Amino acid sequence: MITTRTATAADVTTLAALNAVVHDLHARTRPDIFVTAPAVDALEALLTEQLAEPGVTFVLAETPDGRAVGYAMARVVERPASVLALPETFVSLQQIAVDPTAARGGVGTALLEQVRAIGRAAGCRRLVTQVRDFNEDAYAFYRSAGLSPVTRTLEQAL
Template structure:
């Protein structure tokens, strides 16, 4: 991949650097799961996602974004957006603080070079440093490459969401 990759914390004023990566992820999701329907256009999807990111960063200081850049502050080639959730269950005992990975994306040309694994390692360090109970994330079930990556990284399915394909969408 050439230049070394650095992972830094991002901020609200740098969110627009993430737009191309978000658009690549949106396109990839549509490619692996076209049966979920049409996707939003570039401007609308980024406007909605950026607003969510800004709100999450502004409203809870525990939330953060990690940005992977080529050495020397080059362009973003990956990012992970994480939100902290206080969780409890009527079934399982105890209150839990969970670091939920809302988005983890690596630019298509940078995949397979360890960027995703490095982002995940920094997320795990944050879980340990802050004393959170666990790290969670959601994956589109048709995204087989992502599932294989996360399983290689030691993540396992916990809950499965099923969608009725016989009824109305």
């Protein structure tokens, strides 16, 4: 059974190791955008900064023996009203990573449900995330979990 808990600064090394799962896919697929291997100390510093940001929560998924098998980064965003948009508070799933050895074992679902719970507790009315077009497995996971496409980003090399 997978359990989840809020990650702390003591988990930064674990989060950095799990980040490699997703980062490696991005770096292999888009080497024009992503560094091949981020410096571990710089990545850990970034994660430490993000952990301290207001509205940011990292959720760590663990097996019964305490092995970390995934994480999610959630950010509660408060958007003020503008001339064009109503004010809103929503939860943004900014990162999710699942150890390949635990894939299809309920880790992603457990993490996603905790992000939903964070959003509900903050009074959010919706959850948003972004998926790179090449990440078909993630897209299929989110669609099967009930998320629907909202926008599309297009690009062209110049």
